[in-house]
Amino acid sequence: EVQLVESGGGLVKSGGSLRLSCAASGFSFSDAWMNWVRQAPGKGLEWVGQIKRKSDGEATEYAAPVKGRFTISRDDSENTLNLQMNSLKIEDTAVYYCVAEYWGIIGWGQGTLVTVSS
Amino acid sequence: DIVMTQSPDSLAVSLGERATINCRSSQIALYSSNNKICLAWYQQKPGQPPKVLINWTSTRESGVPDRFSGSGSGTDFTLTISSLQAEDVAVYYCQQCYSTPYSFGQGTKLEIK
Numbered sequence: 001e002v003q004l005v006e007s008g009g010g011l012v013k014s015g016g017s018l019r020l021s022c023a024a025s026g027f028s029f030s031d032a033w034m035n036w037v038r039q040a041p042g043k044g045l046e047w048v049g050q051i052k053r054k055s056d057g058e059a060t061e062y063a064a065p066v067k068g069r070f071t072i073s074r075d076d077s078e079n080t081l082n083l084q085m086n087s088l089k090i091e092d093t094a095v096y097y098c099v100a101e102y103w104g105i106i107g108w109g110q111g112t113l114v115t116v117s118s
Numbered sequence: 119d120i121v122m123t124q125s126p127d128s129l130a131v132s133l134g135e136r137a138t139i140n141c142r143s144s145q146i147a148l149y150s151s152n153n154k155i156c157l158a159w160y161q162q163k164p165g166q167p168p169k170v171l172i173n174w175t176s177t178r179e180s181g182v183p184d185r186f187s188g189s190g191s192g193t194d195f196t197l198t199i200s201s202l203q204a205e206d207v208a209v210y211y212c213q214q215c216y217s218t219p220y221s222f223g224q225g226t227k228l229e230i231k
Contacts, residue, residue, distance in 0.1 A: 035220065045160075045168065045211055047220040061218040097167055104173035105158050105215060111167050 002026045002107030004098045009112030016088050016116075022081040022098030022109055030054060030076040033101040036083050038094035039111075048096070051081070065091075088116045120145045120214050124223030130231040137199040139210050139226045146193055147216030156215040159188055159197045162225075163208045171210075172197065204230065 008020040022034070033056075036048040049062040051072045060072050071084040081098055095111040121144040131137040147155050157175045160168035170179050172188035175195060185200045199206055207230060212223040 044225045045213070045222040047218070047222070050218055050220070063219050101215065104156070104177070105170050105213070107170070108167045 002100055004100060004107055004109030006096060006098050006109045006112035009096065009114045011115045011117060012088055014088060014090055014116055014118050017084070017086045018088065018114060020083040020085070020096055020112060020114070022083075024079045024081065024098075024100065027100060027102065027106060029074075029079040029100075031102060032106070034072075034074060034081045035099040035101060036070075036072060036081075037097045037099050037108075038092075038114075039097070040091075040094040043094075046094075048083070050101075085114070088114075090116050090118060092116050119219055120147060120217060120221050122212055122214055122221045122223040124210075124212060124226050126226060127224065128227040128229065130229045131199075131202045132231045133204065134201050135231075137202050137206070137228055139197045139212075139228070141190075141195040141197070141212035141223050143193045143195070143214055147214045149216065155191070155195075157188075157190065157195050158213045158215055159186075160211045160213065161206075161208045162211065168211060199228075202228075202230070 003025045005023045012018050033052050035050045038046050038048050049072045052059045069087045073082045093116045095113050097111045098109040100107045123142045125140045154174045159172040162168045171182050176188045187198050189196050209225045209227050211225050
């Protein structure tokens with residue numbers, strides 16, 4: 001069973017930084033493309049970014065609103081996905097989900113709440 | 119960028135009746151490697167993460183009741199719940215996973231009439 005557990009969320013001031021992590025189990029993490037998706041309070045789902053597997057060069061892609069501020073990385077030895085968020089804005093307030101992809105979407109984490117205050 | 123548009127925004131259906139949710143893509147999202155369209159459907163209940171119902175337009179995920187089915191081709195897709203149950207009350211989203219930025223429909227809120 002795919003299990004994804006996010007951590008690292010919390011309250012941060014505008015302009016600050018936060019690092020989220022996602023611990024993965026139940027599937028071959030090193031073979032999966034990994035995504036971050038966020039959901040602002042009461043809103044829909046928004047894709048944040050992706051990191052491909054090592055054999056695909058660990059290429060990363062980002063949504064326009066976070067490009068240049070957020071960085072996705074992975075540690076296949078620890079089955080961990082990370083999201084470094086810098087220069088946070090109030091509009092980054094959301095629940096952040098870790099999403100695993102291997103020939104289709106195979107699982108979502110429970111999410112971690114990030115609140116950016118002024 | 120591919121834009122996903124769902125209809126309707128909300129839907130009220132009687133228990134035991136059929137519920138149909140539509141999703142339109144602004145571009146065809148066909149994977150050349152398997153000749154399938156990378157289109158997923160999710161169910162999200164309040165306070166919970168999205169649950170994957172359908173992958174590749176019509177492949178039901180393990181454990182998903184068979185009253186849920188996905189269909190479609192080209193740029194038009196449908197999620198059908200054949201006989202609505204009380205536990206199906208939720209918001210439903212479609213998503214294209216063909217090209218980044220991956221994109222979601224705006225969501226359809228399904229309620230009991």
